[in-house]
Amino acid sequence: MNLKTWIKTITFYELLAGMKATMSHLLHYRPITLQYPHEKRTLPDNYRGMLALLRYDDGTEKCVGCDLCEAACPSRVIRVVSAEVPGEPTKRYSKEYYMDMTRCLFCGMCVDACPVDALGMTREFEWAVYDKRQLHLNKQQLLAIGDRSFPVREEQLEFQHPNVAFFNVAFKHLPQKPS
Amino acid sequence: MTELSLRLAVSLAQIAAVMGIVMLTVMILTLAERKVLGWMQDRMGPMEVGPYGILQPIADGLKLFFKEDIVPAGANKAMFTLAPLLAMVPAMIGFAVIPFGPSVTLDAFGITIKPFVISDINIGILYILAFASIGAYGIILGGWSSNSKYSLLGGLRSAAQVISYELNVGLAIVGVLLLAGSLSLVTITEAQAGGFWHWFIWGARPDGFFPIHTQIFAFVVFVISAVAETNRVPFDLPEAESELVAGFFTEYSGMRFAFFFIAEYANMVLVSCVAASLFLGGWNAPYPGTILGYVGLERLAWVENVAWFTFKVYLFLFLFFWLRATLPRLRYDQLMRFGWKVMLPIALANIVVTAITAYFFPRG
Numbered sequence: 001m002n003l004k005t006w007i008k009t010i011t012f013y014e015l016l017a018g019m020k021a022t023m024s025h026l027l028h029y030r031p032i033t034l035q036y037p038h039e040k041r042t043l044p045d046n047y048r049g050m051l052a053l054l055r056y057d058d059g060t061e062k063c064v065g066c067d068l069c070e071a072a073c074p075s076r077v078i079r080v081v082s083a084e085v086p087g088e089p090t091k092r093y094s095k096e097y098y099m100d101m102t103r104c105l106f107c108g109m110c111v112d113a114c115p116v117d118a119l120g121m122t123r124e125f126e127w128a129v130y131d132k133r134q135l136h137l138n139k140q141q142l143l144a145i146g147d148r149s150f151p152v153r154e155e156q157l158e159f160q161h162p163n164v165a166f167f168n169v170a171f172k173h174l175p176q177k178p179s
Numbered sequence: 180m181t182e183l184s185l186r187l188a189v190s191l192a193q194i195a196a197v198m199g200i201v202m203l204t205v206m207i208l209t210l211a212e213r214k215v216l217g218w219m220q221d222r223m224g225p226m227e228v229g230p231y232g233i234l235q236p237i238a239d240g241l242k243l244f245f246k247e248d249i250v251p252a253g254a255n256k257a258m259f260t261l262a263p264l265l266a267m268v269p270a271m272i273g274f275a276v277i278p279f280g281p282s283v284t285l286d287a288f289g290i291t292i293k294p295f296v297i298s299d300i301n302i303g304i305l306y307i308l309a310f311a312s313i314g315a316y317g318i319i320l321g322g323w324s325s326n327s328k329y330s331l332l333g334g335l336r337s338a339a340q341v342i343s344y345e346l347n348v349g350l351a352i353v354g355v356l357l358l359a360g361s362l363s364l365v366t367i368t369e370a371q372a373g374g375f376w377h378w379f380i381w382g383a384r385p386d387g388f389f390p391i392h393t394q395i396f397a398f399v400v401f402v403i404s405a406v407a408e409t410n411r412v413p414f415d416l417p418e419a420e421s422e423l424v425a426g427f428f429t430e431y432s433g434m435r436f437a438f439f440f441i442a443e444y445a446n447m448v449l450v451s452c453v454a455a456s457l458f459l460g461g462w463n464a465p466y467p468g469t470i471l472g473y474v475g476l477e478r479l480a481w482v483e484n485v486a487w488f489t490f491k492v493y494l495f496l497f498l499f500f501w502l503r504a505t506l507p508r509l510r511y512d513q514l515m516r517f518g519w520k521v522m523l524p525i526a527l528a529n530i531v532v533t534a535i536t537a538y539f540f541p542r543g
Contacts, residue, residue, distance in 0.1 A: 015505070015506065018505045018506065019501060019502075019505045021505070022219040022501060022504045022505045023219075023501065025218070025219050025220070025221060026215070026218050026219045029218045029221075030221065031217075031218075031221055031222055031223045032221045032222075033221070033222050033223055035223070035226055
């Protein structure tokens with residue numbers, strides 16, 4: 001041990017350097033924390049929050065019951081019961097749609113998988129509940145989340161022609177494709 | 180008979196006042212520690228209860244008061260109940276001999292009252308050390324009687340640690356006792372009057388400036404050992420959260436836990452008072468006399484002295500928080516090696532050097 005190290009040891013040099021660091025933080029006090037329930041942080045644009053089912057501007061559901069989201073989900077959150085639209089044998093929709101949000105890891109794969117953009121990720125994150133059964137959401141609840149989070153709805157596009165079976169349910173109320 | 184009952188009443192009033200001040204300080208400390216730690220770590224600390232969280236200690240106290248009092252299965256109930264009391268009473272009782280202000284006397288109702296010290300006994304510092312050792316029994320018994328492995332390990336660690344470091348505390352103050360020629364804290368404080376160069380940390384003789392009797396090494400040993408004795412970071416092995424859950428009070432809840440908690444903070448205040456009295460001149464201002472005395476308000480000079488004492492004590496308490504915000508916990512073997520192979524030789528060498536200098540350059 002040379003002299004310099006020895007002097008550093010007996011004067012507690014390292015400890016004093018550490019204490020200087022904490023003291024400088026005390027003197028230049030700028031908290032980086034937020035008082036959460038009172039002030040909330042700005043969420044990033046691509047924030048992936050609560051999942052929701054979406055509607056078109058005329059209020060019809062986008063979902064065509066194709067089950068791709070169920071297949072894409074890594075955590076088996078989603079369960080879709082697909083059915084024919086009553087009276088429209090070529091059209092399908094999701095008769096029942098369940099999400100078990102206790103298992104969801106918010107990866108967004110279901111949203112990517114959806115061919116009709118019927119799923120969306122909202123910016124809601126305060127979903128703490130006392131009973132975890134409340135996180136087992138059905139179709140009505142998911143649609144309600146979508147309604148309150150995406151008030152501006154997408155128009156039904158022109159190419160959603162009634163003759164194209166894959167796209168959707170509520171073709172009856174659509175204006176006909178201009179020829 | 181009337182004189183005796185009068186003395187009793189005065190003593191009880193003094194005890195009540197000191198207890199009140201100590202409990203108030205403990206309340207302030209619980210908040211101040213969280214705040215200071217928060218600020219040092221770029222956080223805010225408690226902010227919810229009251230403006231800027233200043234009512235947090237009251238909320239904590241109420242919470243602990245109304246919590247369920249759990250006694251673990253297989254615990255020795257008598258010892259389990261006794262342990263928090265054994266920890267808290269010695270921490271409180273030490274304040275009886277601390278001089279909080281100048282040693283003026285008051286003649287009232289035909290008896291002489293010393294308003295700033297409850298009892299000026301001639302073995303003051305020895306009495307504090309003796310009761311501090313009893314406090315260790317509270318921790319050991321609490322650890323043993325809980326019937327939990329974490330508590331037991333915390334208690335055992337505490338036993339070894341307190342024995343190791345109490346020795347250093349005892350030896351570190353010997354130099355001061357040699358110089359002051361007394362064990363009474365009142366006499367020791369009075370021996371340091373007349374400016375900061377007469378404080379024992381600096382150690383000038385009463386007629387000079389040269390620090391011939393400096394006790395700075397003893398001071399460093401005392402402060403480090405005091406931190407270890409009060410089980411504070413970086414010597415908090417008895418309660419080591421990351422290893423032993425909460426150490427000796429893992430199984431405690433409600434008011435019993437609060438007793439241990441208060442005992443820890445009261446011990447901090449006590450060692451700060453002792454350090455201020457022994458090394459930093461106690462209630463003496465760092466200049467000769469008092470400013471209020473110079474401007475002709477001798478009757479109010481005690482205000483300035485008490486303010487200086489409070490300032491010194493809070494300086495030490497801030498040091499405790501500062502250390503906690505900075506340093507990681509020592510390993511057990513490091514703790515023991517530091518205590519026995521570093522602190523103890525320094526304390527012993529300090530006694531020898533102080534004795535020699537005090538012999539050749541006696542203090543007046």
